Amino acid sequence: MTSAYDLDLPKNPANYLPLSPLSFLPRSAMLWPDKTAVIHGSQRFSWAQMYARSRRLASALAQRGIGRGQTVAILAPNIPAMIDAHFGVPMCGAVLNTLNYRLDPATIAFQLEHGEARVLLCDSEFVPLAQAALALVKVRPLLVNIVDAQADFGQRLQGLDYEALLAEGDPDYDWPAPQDEWEAISLNYTSGTTGNPKGVVYHHRGAYLNAMSNALATGMSHATVKLWSLPMFHCNGWCFVWTLAAIGGTSVCLRRVEAETMFALIAEQGVNYMCGAAVVLSLFINAPATVRRTFAHTVHFNAAAAPVPVPIIRAAEAIGFKVQHLYGLTETYGPATLCLWKEEFSLLPEPEQAAILRRQGVAYPMLEAVTVLDPATMQPVPADGETLGEVMFRGNIVMKGYLKNPAASAEAFRDGWFHSGDLGVLHPDGYIELKDRSKDIIISGGENIASIEVEAALYQHPAVLEAAVVALPDEKWGEVPCAFVMLKPGVVSIDETELRNFCRDRLAGYKVPKRFVFGELPKTSTGKVQKFLLRDRAKAGL
């Protein structure tokens, strides 16, 4: 039914522009031209400089034929070039694929091949990893060496120098804005719980909205100074790389998550915001007195990846941090819920406060819905804080889908909700709480480890009959992998070190089991290993 409101009121260039986080950068360059945007060791870049660098990068890539719908991969820690890439790559129309440098060459190779990388920007520290991965692929990306002014590891890929590439570009490049806000802006591979990693595609609309949501949820402003302990390769730094440009804040780069460096940056650079996994907080809490620094201000810390144990929250508060849980997945642009702290909570007895601190909370400002449904019926579970269901999301900060994987996309989006695979409960006040991550995932230092992948490595060893890997609680990492192994008949015993080295040859370091337990595995009548029993044993200290 057409009404007068549908007639003669079309979109036009004055009243409709595709939402894109790229628009934040020219605004901050205009508003805060001389304000420090990025601190990296002794280096400082203003917002005007960051905009010029990004335009140079976009222009140089465009001149080399890179454009719309093509993938530019980057293998780098949290350094200025990583921020350049978040703007410069999509400013030429391309899609940014940040690679996790903790992965093994085969997984990196899969991602380069699957994403059809046309360019690979690589920090000198990760040249050996890149070389090993490139040896396994058919794609032949243009190779660009990023030589961090603060840390040159001396090795180079056969290719260009990053700063020389920037010098090719035009700092006043009139970059093409996306024509449609549904266009892809970035590609983030999941850690691949089963089988190969899935390529999560973000679009400009979602990146814009979640970057703004971050500012609303955290109360960030141009006074924000964020220390980058969270790897930017995780969900584009949970979209915070873009948020900082939206608000004109300051990014403090960080190559390594070390207590001494972080304490110094907090005390000396006025860092007042951080985000990351619980393990980062543990580093602060457990730091030796020699590296500890005191600071008068409060550092707002948004923790995600896995719930932070309440004793850690309390200990962190005691030394100047204010901790708030966020929760989300790669598929939700990073954070999509927050444990919003109501003033009245502070009046509750400590055990009740602690119970609330454990929750993942409520929908992020621009998420339409998050709830806990029975996946069989798609009905909400009772809001009783007890009935388990699957956490599901709906809204504009849910991914575009998985690249070249319509079956996985359809499965994830079935029945009109994004299925997180995480189990949780719904409290009477509408807050959600995770009870068990999708059962087989081990979260170690913020990294997801699929037990099935570790088991697959173990199964390759000639002495292994059966293997089951579960999470072992760990003070430092939250969880570490623990392997229960049954040896083949006739094998009396095996050197644990040999098995560990065997895994190390096949897996990223953080995926290698820290404990091995030998013996028979508990099984169901149908022969399935009863992992929940093993988990219980691990929790009970084995």
Added chain:
Amino acid sequence: MTSAYDLDLPKNPANYLPLSPLSFLPRSAMLWPDKTAVIHGSQRFSWAQMYARSRRLASALAQRGIGRGQTVAILAPNIPAMIDAHFGVPMCGAVLNTLNYRLDPATIAFQLEHGEARVLLCDSEFVPLAQAALALVKVRPLLVNIVDAQADFGQRLQGLDYEALLAEGDPDYDWPAPQDEWEAISLNYTSGTTGNPKGVVYHHRGAYLNAMSNALATGMSHATVKLWSLPMFHCNGWCFVWTLAAIGGTSVCLRRVEAETMFALIAEQGVNYMCGAAVVLSLFINAPATVRRTFAHTVHFNAAAAPVPVPIIRAAEAIGFKVQHLYGLTETYGPATLCLWKEEFSLLPEPEQAAILRRQGVAYPMLEAVTVLDPATMQPVPADGETLGEVMFRGNIVMKGYLKNPAASAEAFRDGWFHSGDLGVLHPDGYIELKDRSKDIIISGGENIASIEVEAALYQHPAVLEAAVVALPDEKWGEVPCAFVMLKPGVVSIDETELRNFCRDRLAGYKVPKRFVFGELPKTSTGKVQKFLLRDRAKAGL
């Protein structure tokens, strides 16, 4: 050129929902069910109650056949029913047309007819106005009497009772979300200084984005308690009606803008946010000691409509307000720029601070661009703080267009920019400053005189309460400035020569008013001085 990123990654119900401010209400009802959403005299409504009332309204309207693309008009002050309507009306798919109750019956009649109102919700105070307007129109809207529990004026239209209508509705109504974020949500007529008013159409997308922009620009949170001195009929309360739901803040209703009531509400209800025209600040500053109240907290005041003279800003600061300029038009969903105060400004000498305080500032968080262009060439004026041009806007918080007026829409949107009709300059730091409406410029001996500049000089005089300067026809100079001045209470008279000399000390000679007229100034409903009436008086020889 199609890439893998364009294939098999479509919008679906899990990852795409039309942006709409209606989504804020269920979120706040879930998150803050018992928190006070609305205070009105002795009445209190929680967010759960506001959601239930809005759903009842939507459901009752739908049952009576009101739906998509139909207009529901409302003639009411800032009372709870006005807030209900901002959600309940679009929740049935209809378009909310807020009417300015300070207008004459003929103009109200024009708007009812032109907007094809299907329903008219009318507060008992405005029954005579509504009756006079209805006598002039062919449309026969369903008439609904709002009887404010705090103020029943006794008169009724021939129709329903508003609370009875709510009682017809279902508090659990499963309202239809907009199918497209481009759908109309509200209709706001411009004040129409020349010819008929134009019907500015807002869509859900723009209302969502500007409501969120408000929160980002002002730093509002769930701790915000906003006193509604700004009429909600003006640009839907500059979209702040929706912002309050987005953040879970509290609205304090207000039927009349009176110093005594407002001081009491600030002191007793913890009001910490207000917005409105300069005249509201003047009321506070010039209030007699008997009604003044002191308060320990700061009230953030966003001023728009017309620039606030700096002496008023300083006087307001002295009694507990923090003033920040916003600027926009009905066509930009209300505020679309803000005079963002940088910390370094506070270090400048007072005259330079005062100069910055006068500016309208920079683009709102979700506006794509605002600048000053030469309307003949559409090129930016030099950023010299002096060259006059027309202020123009571009972005998603620019209106859908004028209802049933494609010619006016095309004129406003020509060359891809929304033409504001306001004259301004661009400062070297990118801040814009209004100099005048084009029709307010006085041309004297070939020199342009910005009336605003002359008024700013007059406002510095301690005896001046309000000042408006317009063109007086002059045989020799073509036009000369003529000042209409209202003196402060208690100032019986002032020597005209003293005022002239006062101006001469502060202005170029040709800018000094040649005539002074003392008395009350005619104002629009929103507190803007009606300069066209003063111009008419000047043309008629005063």
